[in-house]
Amino acid sequence: MTGFLLFLICLTAAGRIFQMGPLGIPELIIIVILLLIPTGLVIGIVVVAKLVSRGGKRQCPYCEERIDSAAALCTFCGRDVTAPID
Numbered sequence: 001m002t003g004f005l006l007f008l009i010c011l012t013a014a015g016r017i018f019q020m021g022p023l024g025i026p027e028l029i030i031i032v033i034l035l036l037i038p039t040g041l042v043i044g045i046v047v048v049a050k051l052v053s054r055g056g057k058r059q060c061p062y063c064e065e066r067i068d069s070a071a072a073l074c075t076f077c078g079r080d081v082t083a084p085i086d
């Protein structure tokens with residue numbers, strides 16, 4: 001649906017640009033929006049991927065390194081991360 005709408009906007013913009021010659025303000029706005037949408041999508045995907053990849057991690061209370069949330073021993077300092085901290 002959104003893709004079809006964008007396609008229609010693109011067609012309209014392209015048609016107007018070729019008919020009218022020099023770019024007007026509305027055409028420039030459409031071109032900027034069309035360039036911003038993919039950029040925004042890419043940034044959104046990267047942010048979501050980073051958030052998802054952080055899901056299974058927690059911080060070691062001793063060495064502050066990020067370790068697996070299910071780990072019993074820290075892979076960096078080797079201490080027992082299931083025991084309460086003194």
Ligand SMILES: [Zn+2]
Nearest residue numbers: 060063074077
């Ligand atoms: Zn550690």
